[in-house]
Amino acid sequence: MKDELRPKGGSKEIGPDPGQWALWVNGMDRNYRPFIMPVTWLSFIASLQVTSVKDLGDTEKILSVKEATENLITEADDLFSENKYKELYELLYPYKESNDVEILWRLSRALHHMSKQQCHNEEKKRYVFEGYDLIVKALQLNDSHYAVHKWYAIFLDTRAAYDGIKARVTQLPNVKNHLLQAVELNPKDATTLYILGYCQNLLMLGKTYLKLEKDEKARYYLKLASLYPPQTDDDLQAIKEACDLLKNLEKQQQQ
Known part of the structure; x- marks a missing residue:
């Protein structure tokens, strides 16, 4: 647009002289259409940008929390193994x-x-x-x-x-x-x-039922304990005790 076609004169508050304004408009390219982005689209794009930044921050936060939890669990398991x-x-x-x-x-x-x-x-x-x-x-x-x-x-x-x-x-x-x-x-x-399959657990169940005077259930668990394949010294001791209790139980029934 040529400067000589731009309207001159007129105050900033009042505006240019109407005649000069007409000359300026007539000198413009009739096909010129200034593009003005609608307010709704501006708002939409702005919201996308804000949402993207927010989502990115949330994702980073989630990842950092997950990593911190994994490190905490690893440290806890190390302490347990020690x-x-x-x-x-x-x-x-x-x-x-x-x-x-x-x-x-x-x-x-x-x-x-x-x-x-x-x-x-x-x-x-x-x-x-x-x-x-x-x-x-x-x-x-x-x-x-x-x-x-x-x-x-x-x-x-x-x-x-x-x-x-x-x-x-x-x-x-x-x-x-x-x-x-x-x-x-x-x-x-x-x-x-x-x-x-814990032998001592079976023994405990048998002894518990003996105290409750439920001999049949006591015999069942004591029998399981006596037949348990020993893996430790505690198992051997539990098996011996279960066998002794079974013998005593049989003697009581014979009396």
């Missing part, structure tokens, strides 16, 4: 209110082993009950995790022991059911398989 249960507990304790099942069942596992090392009964009981509450929460969050079922079964039995022999016997079917679910979810887990 039998540093208290250090493991202290590492995971700040996250006990989280909904991360991987953290919750590992925290309950640490409490189980801490209770085994504890000599004071009240402290041992506190560890058991705290671990039980954590594994219950984990089971509510995810009932298809083998480790959750395994440790729920262990804590179910351990906690029931504080309510007496009858309560423990009552929970036995539930304990076995959760152990079986753990095996179904992970058939290669050695700990669960060991618990299900």
